[in-house]
């Protein structure tokens with residue numbers, strides 16, 4: 001796969017370079033130069049296959065020349081270890097559950113795939129790759145769990161002491177092995193500053209091959225295409241006239257913050273995946289729904305909500321969306337409708353879905369549900385992308401539905417582990433010492 005930067009399309013890089021860099025040196029985001037268009041018979045041929053086999057088939061098409069078939073199998077076997085089941089609510093709406101991974105959120109797919117790819121690169125070069133990442137909670141958990149025991153990769157997670165929820169802290173401090181948690185005496189901004197400073201530090205750079213696990217990395221988007229392909233290939237009408245023959249067009253509602261998840265869906269759509277429309281569903285941070293409606297884009301400071309992983313006022317993947325549509329607002333708004341909802345509507349949706357269907361949604365998924373209800377027509381079917389498990393948000397849910405939550409065992413297991421972190425002052429000398437000693 002060749003990739004260009006959204007800032008300058010003339011210079012292309014290979015896949016490995018794009019993954020190791022994350023962001024292009026000109027500040028742009030990497031995009032695949034071509035996404036081959038596949039015929040309907042191809043999508044139909046995937047029906048009935050497992051998520052892992054579909055991932056393997058798609059990566060063999062997309063990453064031909066970047067990895068051998070054996071390497072692709074190794075990557076997909078590592079990354080797609082949990083299922084993405086679909087749950088039917090009623091005749092109009094189904095939920096695609098992407099939260100059965102170790103941190104109970106869809107980001108596990110991206111983090112695990114990136115980890116497996118970096119392991120393959122590290123082995124080929126006979127060198128260890130060092131990931132440095134700053135977190136205020138979720139990212140650190142997904143990255144640490146995804147990279148845990150990945151051969152040839154070591155991870156340093158920087159987090160602000162006392163400012164991460166206890167459960168999230170456990171998710172990245174109890175693993176050990178190749179995961180080191182640096183508990184910084186400072187704020188999240190200090191952590192981000194220190195991570196940046198590592199890249200500018202000659203002594204660290206001489207000793208280590210540094211990279212980031214940033215969410216704008218193209219290695220996180222490719223695996224996110226797979227679950228759209230997985231779900232939609234299963235929804236295509238079966239041949240003949242049996243009960244599986246539902247030819248209604250499909251609408252995907254995607255609860256969004258940085259719009260990586262939605263962008264991945266658009267990339268699959270560009271390959272010909274039959275989706276009639278996407279719904280960009282947000283909380284009150286609605287700069288993208290505003291753009292879709294009015295054609296003007298105004299990034300803003302973010303507002304806090306109960307769907308906090310979507311509290312983004314300047315979405316990092318918006319440039320990729322523009323790029324996919326050649327900067328054409330009309331073209332984009334033909335494929336994507338925006339919808340946004342406040343916390344009161346989100347809470348009401350959680351209760352409504354529980355009372356009507358006995359199904360418990362987390363606040364992010366509830367925003368997707370509302371988007372689906374608003375923009376799915378009578379003769380269409382809605383697919384709601386469920387991004388997190390409700391047990392991750394006990395405060396919100398227990399205040400309304402005290403008996404609804406069932407906490408999965410793996411969340412309990414992390415909570416029981418022993419925290420191991422290295423306390424550091426928020427200065428570069430302290431950080432350098434730790435990195436060079438470990």
Ligand SMILES: *Cc1c(COP(=O)(O)O)cnc(C)c1O
Pocket residue numbers: 105106107138255256257258259260261262309310364387388
């Ligand atoms: C990250 C996240 C989102 C937003 O995904 P984007 O790709 O940033 O749009 C939605 N829900 C949950 C639970 C998340 O963790």
